[in-house]
Amino acid sequence: MNAVVIGCGRxxxxxxxxxxxxxxxxxxxxxxxxxxxxxxxxxxxxFVVGHGMDVNVLERARVAxxxxxxxxxxxxxxxxxxxQVLEKRYEIPCVVVRVLDPARADFYARxxxxxxxxxxxxxxxxxxxxxxxxxxxxxxxx
Amino acid sequence: xxxxxxxxxxxxxxxxxxxxxxxxxxxxxxxxxDRFALLEEEFGPVVMRGDAxxxxxxxxxxxxxxxxxxxxxTGDDEDNLVISQIGKESYGVPKAIARxxxxxxxxxxxxxxxxxxxxxxxxxxxxxxxxxxxxxxVRLLRLQREGLDIVDIQIEGHSPAAGTRVGGLSLPAGSRLxxxxxxxxxxxTEPSTVLRPGDQVLAVVSEDAAPALRKALLGAPKS
Numbered sequence: 001m002n003a004v005v006i007g008c009g010r011x012x013x014x015x016x017x018x019x020x021x022x023x024x025x026x027x028x029x030x031x032x033x034x035x036x037x038x039x040x041x042x043x044x045x046x047f048v049v050g051h052g053m054d055v056n057v058l059e060r061a062r063v064a065x066x067x068x069x070x071x072x073x074x075x076x077x078x079x080x081x082x083x084q085v086l087e088k089r090y091e092i093p094c095v096v097v098r099v100l101d102p103a104r105a106d107f108y109a110r111x112x113x114x115x116x117x118x119x120x121x122x123x124x125x126x127x128x129x130x131x132x133x134x135x136x137x138x139x140x141x142x
Numbered sequence: 143x144x145x146x147x148x149x150x151x152x153x154x155x156x157x158x159x160x161x162x163x164x165x166x167x168x169x170x171x172x173x174x175x176d177r178f179a180l181l182e183e184e185f186g187p188v189v190m191r192g193d194a195x196x197x198x199x200x201x202x203x204x205x206x207x208x209x210x211x212x213x214x215x216t217g218d219d220e221d222n223l224v225i226s227q228i229g230k231e232s233y234g235v236p237k238a239i240a241r242x243x244x245x246x247x248x249x250x251x252x253x254x255x256x257x258x259x260x261x262x263x264x265x266x267x268x269x270x271x272x273x274x275x276x277x278x279x280v281r282l283l284r285l286q287r288e289g290l291d292i293v294d295i296q297i298e299g300h301s302p303a304a305g306t307r308v309g310g311l312s313l314p315a316g317s318r319l320x321x322x323x324x325x326x327x328x329x330x331t332e333p334s335t336v337l338r339p340g341d342q343v344l345a346v347v348s349e350d351a352a353p354a355l356r357k358a359l360l361g362a363p364k365s
Contacts, residue, residue, distance in 0.1 A: 054246065076195070077224040078220045085253060088253055103196070103197040104197065107228060
């Protein structure tokens with residue numbers, strides 16, 4: 001199975017390594033050549049330097065053969081556009097897009113895009129942790 | 143009418159100024175504090191500070207009214223695409239015009255259904271084509287949805303089509319000649335129309351067939 005990861009930051013690089021460890025054939029795209037170091041010395045997958053909006057770059061990363069794609073550059077709108085291009089133009093069956101803004105993540109999720117919003121996850125985890133620590137009844141009045 | 147303009151660069155600022163002069167109601171959204179301050183001096187409460195790709199910012203700008211027209215003219219193509227999609231699909235804005243900064247991104251706008259686009263580079267290249275007649279085939283109008291171009295072709299003395307009846311030309315599939323302009327008059331082409339040097343021919347052609355049409359009428363391009 002082939003996967004493409006667009007954006008090789010903290011999230012993208014870890015996802016790429018995770019997929020490779022799970023047996024996927026992974027190609028990574030990042031604008032910055034130095035991002036390759038995040039994948040570690042044992043990286044044996046593909047790495048293409050370029051912008052994910054550039055179809056030549058996408059095609060060099062073999063998006064046409066991809067079974068899955070994860071889009072996690074540092075720009076929400078960039079991710080949303082690339083994600084839709086990968087779905088509509090290259091018909092990749094599983095495209096997952098990281099979107100930090102909960103409102104935009106929700107808007108595009110309702111239109112059928114698979115979005116993951118770390119901000120939502122963080123908010124829920126923070127609230128849960130507080131309520132678990134203080135108790136479900138909330139703060140006790142002095 | 144009511145217009146929301148996203149992006150207070152040169153395009154957004156000049157569009158806002160002109161729309162206001164025409165008597166329209168406008169809200170201009172600009173994110174950068176330095177630009178916002180300058181714009182506020184000129185436009186006062188017409189300008190709003192914020193990221194126009196944030197839904198709450200668009201809502202404060204009245205996207206839910208909705209505006210009659212949305213201009214997505216920031217310097218970022220991704221932003222312009224997302225702003226147009228949110229406006230059209232979530233708030234039913236009837237018309238969104240998006241600026242394409244990098245012409246290579248035009249295909250993404252087409253793919254994602256943002257059909258009204260403007261690109262300075264493409265416009266300038268269109269003028270270059272128009273001013274360089276040896277190019278042969280000048281695109282007058284692109285019908286985005288149909289994938290067709292209306293083109294203008296000047297028949298030259300050495301063109302293989304000169305002296306030939308339209309019915310006798312072997313034109314590529316996906317092309318039709320519409321009319322011939324000669325001696326100040328336009329005639330719709332018939333199979334019996336004979337093309338002559340100096341004729342200006344209007345044709346409708348699918349994007350793929352344009353090079354073959356040029357070749358059929360004008361021969362191989364000069365290098």
